Amino acid sequence: MGPFILRRLLISLPSVMGISVVLFTVLALAPGDPFAEMALNPNIPAEVREAMRVRLGLDDPIWQRYLRWLWAMVHGDWGFSFISRVNVDLLILQRVPVTLVVIGASQLLAMCIALPVGIYAAVRPYSWFDRLASTVAFIGFSLPTFFTGMLLILLFSIKLDWLPFVYKADISETGWAWWREHLRQSIMPVAVLGLFQGASWMRYVRSAVLDVIRLDYVTTARSKGLAERMVITKHVVRNALIPVVTLVALQVPAIFGGAIVTEQIFRIPGIGSLLIDAILRNDTPVIMAVTFVFSCLVIAFNLIADLVYGWLDPRISYQ
Amino acid sequence: MRHRLAFASLFVLLAIVVLVLFGPLVWKLAINDIDFSTKLQGPSLAHPMGTDDLGQDLFARMLYGGRISLAVGLMAMLMAITVGILIGSLAGISRGWVDTALMWLTDLFLSLPQLPLLLLLIYLFRDSLKAVFGPEIGVFFLIVLVIGGFRWMPVARLVRAQFFSLREKEFVEAARALGASVPRQIARHILPNALGPVIVAGTIDVAAAIIAESTLSFLGLGFPPDIPTWGRILFDSKDYLDIAAHWALFPGGAIFLTVLTINFIGDGLRDALDPRKVL
Secondary structure, rough: OOOHHHHHHHHHHHHHHHHHHOOOOOHHHHHOOHHHHHHHOOEEEEEEEEHHHHHOOOOOOOOHHHHHHHHHHHOOOEEEEOOOOOEEHHHHHHHHHHHHHHHHHHHHHHHHHHHHHHHHHHHHOOOOHHHHHHHHHHHHOOHHHHHHHHHHHHHHHHOOOOOOOOOOOOOOOOOOHHHHHHHHHHHHHHHHHHHHHHHHHHHHHHHHHHHHHHHHHHEEEEEHHOOHHHHHHHHHHHHHHHHHHHHHHHHHHHHHHHHHHHHHHOOOOOOHHHHHHHHHOHHHHHHHHHHHHHHHHHHHHHHHHHHHHHHHHHOOOOO | HHHHHHHHHHHHHHHHHHHHHHHHHHOOOOOOOHHHHOOOOOOOOOOOEOOOOOOEEEHHHHHHHHHHHHHHHHEEEEHHHHHHHHHHHHHHHHOOOOHHHHHHHHHHHHHHOOOHHHHHHHHHHHHHHHHHHHHHHHHHHHHHHHHOOHHHHHHHHHHHHHHHHHHHOHHHHHHHOOOOOOOHHHHHHHHHHHHHHHHHHHHHHHHHHHHHHHHHHHOHHHOOOOOOOOOHHHHHHHHHHOOHHHHHHHHHHHHHHHHHHHHHHHHHHHHHHOOOOOO
């Protein structure tokens, strides 16, 4: 499996390079100047601004800037934020765990909903459960995440006052109270993301299981006298999960997009809100680094999906 | 039961389209009539959807925004389908390095994080396009280009897969034997048969484009603030949730209803065009 991972990483490398080139070109071509704010400040003479531009290398030819940036990235030097005056990697490291926890929890929730409901709906197709679940699933993924978030805030924070709607990264309690506070403030964002994903995954799981359940080996297993539950869990699900994993992996960029919106609504200090703040303040190093991190995460999850795919399907060898 | 849902959705969607297209001709209140004495009122006879914090009539704003949201959805879908069919056909009809190169490009675009890049592109190029085309048309072009530019990949893959299976069929071979040039084979024989899944993908694209435009407006990076797209109305309403819930519920509900009906229609189309699948 080692050489397989290595080979996949090497194949992803041109994609990562391609993404970085695209990002860098977009940012370089764009109008907008991080020093525009300073231009309005009469205390900073023009020569000082020019000297700063030369010092930060903003006027060099684009290919030089790109190579310099790439070299720096590879070396772990992710630059210095124009606005926050903090090293970019520090800024990102502070925020990544929060985003990953929220996304991870929501994906777990989505899986816990989608798998059982989808499998049960497929085992009894066109029953009332199936029709109800499918309709609810449609409603689920037609509701945009920002609207669901606002509805939940309206219901649980404003009308009922059960849950806080602003996420606090530093909770003052300790021990069990800390966990309880953390849970209370995470339920809504995780629910918003998880239910949205769960709705569309439930449809995938259902269609995949429906495809598998009519195949001959399932009939054989049943006629051999295996309990229905064993047939489902040991034969059907494992095979049905294969296309589901592929589809889920393809949706990872969209999941990150959903996380960005949720972070804005609930004011969660993750990399999504960092990106939006950086965009609004023209903070180029942070924008480059965060978008790059997003792209690498997407590629990493594709790699994980390939590994899971290979583990699920014994026909695929690691050669 | 499925098909009844799809037909009902078609009816509802048509109703929304008619309302949005012809509503402003009947409902004459302006979208930016500021009147502080009537601010933040709930639904009433004079203002069927209530008013916002400047006293502007929400119903008129929703009708105006509906036109924009639907237009963006439609145009983005058309763009995504056109680019997707072009690239998919090119990849599908050629073998060797052209196909590999185009597929690598498709995979590259698929791994780009969509929302961050969407935000980036809109923020960076909004002003220059505004200068060239005027504020509304410029942003409209940008949003359509950018949203459509991220949705062509699945269409390209579908078209390519269809081409691979149709390319070797007898009727294409017959056309080839009769001396048809490659473009003619594509246009008259292969492409018309490949369009089934593309139509389904197209309906889903409209829904996705509407959601994308609303998301951009909701994050404050869509159309200029004075243009009341549904996402923008939702954005404006989010600080007044506790005292004026109607302000958020109407645009959110409208987006939800439109997207839901489009999804049901797409599902019905998929059932109609692909009878093999027992879904």
